Amino acid sequence: AQSVTQLDSQVPVFEEAPVELRCNYSSSVSVYLFWYVQYPNQGLQLLLKYLSGSTLVKGINGFEAEFNKSQTSFHLRKPSVHISDTAEYFCAVIRGGSARQLTFGSGTQLTVLP
Amino acid sequence: DAGITQSPRYKITETGRQVTLMCHQTWSHSYMFWYRQDLGHGLRLIYYSAAADITDKGEVPDGYVVSRSKTENFPLTLESATRSQTSVYFCASSESNPSQQYFGPGTRLTVT
Numbered sequence: 001a002q003s004v005t006q007l008d009s010q011v012p013v014f015e016e017a018p019v020e021l022r023c024n025y026s027s028s029v030s031v032y033l034f035w036y037v038q039y040p041n042q043g044l045q046l047l048l049k050y051l052s053g054s055t056l057v058k059g060i061n062g063f064e065a066e067f068n069k070s071q072t073s074f075h076l077r078k079p080s081v082h083i084s085d086t087a088e089y090f091c092a093v094i095r096g097g098s099a100r101q102l103t104f105g106s107g108t109q110l111t112v113l114p
Numbered sequence: 115d116a117g118i119t120q121s122p123r124y125k126i127t128e129t130g131r132q133v134t135l136m137c138h139q140t141w142s143h144s145y146m147f148w149y150r151q152d153l154g155h156g157l158r159l160i161y162y163s164a165a166a167d168i169t170d171k172g173e174v175p176d177g178y179v180v181s182r183s184k185t186e187n188f189p190l191t192l193e194s195a196t197r198s199q200t201s202v203y204f205c206a207s208s209e210s211n212p213s214q215q216y217f218g219p220g221t222r223l224t225v226t
Contacts, residue, residue: 004156032212043204043217044157051212090156094212101172102147102215104156 004093006105013081014113021076021108023091032094033074034102035065039087047089050074061085086112117141120205120218128226133192135221137205145208146188147215148172148180150201157204163188164211195225 007022025031032051036044048059055067065076074091091105118139127133137146144165149157149172159172161180169180177199179191188207192199202222206215 034214036217041220043219044206044215045217046214049214092157100211101159101162102212103173104149104158106154106156 004091004103004105006089006091006108008108009106010109010111012111012113015083016080018079019077019081019085019110021089021091021110023074023076023105025072025074025091025093027072027093027095029095033065033067034092034094035059035063035074035076036090036092036104037087038090038107044090047076081110081112083112083114085110118205118207118216118218120203120221122221123219124222126224126226127195129196130194133195133223135190135192135203135205135223137188137190137218139186139188139205139207139216141207141209141216142185143207143209143216144185145211145213145215146182147206147208148178148188148190149204149206150174150199151204151220152201160190160203192223195223197225199223200225 003026005024013019034049035047038044048057050057050067058064063078088107121136147162148160151157158174163169163182166185202220204220205218208215
């Protein structure tokens with residue numbers, strides 16, 4: 001079975017500081033990787049995805065993530081955060097093969113402080 | 115462009131009652147999904163559908179029933195609601211799999 005681990009449940013950071021949200025997955029087969037963001041009382045919105053190709057993926061709102069196969073990680077980064085980035089962030093994985101179900105991590109609450 | 119909608123947005127029901135949550139998408143996406151979101155668990159897949167009349171179980175299917183007679187609709191029924199089914203339910207759709215999933219706004223269900 002595959003699992004997704006988001007190492008930090010809460011990350012407070014000051015405005016304009018850099019941030020990294022960590023995500024590790026367990027899978028012995030090929031994977032497809034996603035980061036979603038959820039603002040309060042809303043559904044999830046895709047930030048970025050890795051399906052194949054370049055391991056450095058750029059998404060919306062200045063976020064990027066790097067797929068590291070050897071470390072089975074897909075950490076999300078932003079060089080300078082804004083108050084409006086305050087939200088919950090979910091890492092998710094689809095394992096290659098017939099099942100292809102999306103498995104989510106438990107989420108990281110990012111709080112940007114003024 | 116309505117996208118993907120869910121109804122109702124909020125629902126309070128009693129233990130043992132049947133409840134149906136509706137999901138409708140306007141993109142003609144092949145795949146549709148139902149998730150529940152609980153604190154500390156992220157989102158967990160309940161059921162999914164690859165096309166009309168094709169459904170399959172996800173991680174937590176017990177106590178739920180789905181159907182998909184039309185591509186655009188994917189209702190989720192709790193046949194006899196229990197308190198453990200109090201949660202926020204999200205519907206999603208995607209054009210293919212694996213691909214980006216588009217999420218609805220969610221239904222907050224409380225079972226008393």
